[in-house]
Amino acid sequence: MNSHLIDVYADTGSVLHTADPRAKVSAVLLLIVIVGLTPMGAFGAYVGFFALAMAGALVGRLDPLLIVRRSLIALPFALAAILLIFTVPGPPVLTLPLTGWAITAPGLVRFASILFKSMISVQFAALLLATTHFTAMLWALGALRVPRVLVAIISFMYRYIFVLAEEAGRLARARDSRSAVLPGVRPRSRSLVFRARTTGRLIGALFLRSFARSERVYMAMVSRGYRGEVRLLNPQPLTARDALIAGLPVALGGLLLAASLLLG
């Protein structure tokens, strides 16, 4: 099973990779909040944030283009805001023919701001994912007091998504290998209803198997002493180095935010 969609971690052994995952998770969350608080149209600050993310990629010995490419995933979500270019009142820049809808200047500014802010936020997150192993991140979330149940659910998802995908693949293969066609006989599998029904049964089988598996996993947990509380190993204290690695970009981001608020 190919897991590259989830395992985007790339170990280059940089200072970012060796930093405490709690420091990195907190820094990235704070940076995302800072980006979110930056006012609309503060494009100078956006360039600063972008430079920060790219600097992070270089310090992490990652390809900056890779980080930019991963942030494209934010595009479809940001497109949901496209209507703003028509709805925000202001002087029209361009009037669309036929419909008579006017694109306004403040609308454009707001849409571009949302687009840039969401892409920069995803860049910080991509940086975190590329420099922190998923299991280290799970541990950091638990250590940072994210509810244990939530962390456990993410952990199970990460563990079993591969198992499930393999199971689904086997079911689909079993279906395909019996989807034979006789010469001169019109196969029922041509009909959309027939195929939809087969797929429905396949999904049902997958659900039932997963349900039975969850029971067995729970028994395996209980038989090893689980009594409703997920325990973690105690965290080591954060070092000055970790504080610096997390603090520096957050401080720079904070300065950019302050500048954009004061100047804007």
Added chain:
Amino acid sequence: MHHTVEVENLSYRYPNGVQALRGVSLHIGPDEKVALLGPNGAGKSTLMLHLNGLLRPDEGTVRVGGLPVVEEHLGQIRAWVGLVFQNPDDQLFNPKVFDDVAFGPLHMGLDEAEVRRRVQMALETVGMAGYADRLSHQLSLGEKKRVAIATVLSMEPKILVLDEPTAGLDPRARRSLIDLLRGMQRTMLVATHDLLMAAELFPRTVVIDEGQIVADGPTEAILADDALLAAHGLEMP
């Protein structure tokens, strides 16, 4: 503490009405190694689930290490009985090998240094030292089976209960697992369809069919009894 298992007249019916066990009685002494044979659906797994209280008897009693398997002793009994499920994807529910092997000791309330020592020890015992930081989903079936055994060895159990440890393994992985089990001095109950492994490792064999024990004695004698084996869907390779 005697590492014994005493099952008296145990009956169990699943909520869906299947009568899985009918009056099973079984005594296993300290450090005795016993093979549990029987066709699919005979009740092997159901019996095993009673040994650390995952299922409770409808009738009869189960005692482990002299303690009855009841609510107040469950914590202690689950620390004594290391139960390894057949499918390692059920046994290994953490993304990382270390976290799975550490799960038992952590939930027993041991301190961090002791947890790390036990993880190290358990992985070494099953020949998987150096795999602590690997992801379970990237292991082969044979490796998963070994790690699954490590997840209970880290609890330092007195009694090992294994469900089909060699099922699905290729000959080399099977051989290394058999060698691993041979080296362990513990009370052991192992459900299996692998009659050659039973002959090789276990002095005593119990045959179960339709929820009842139909034979219990020296492995050599039971495996030589073709009529008995045939009557219960078993066959020497």
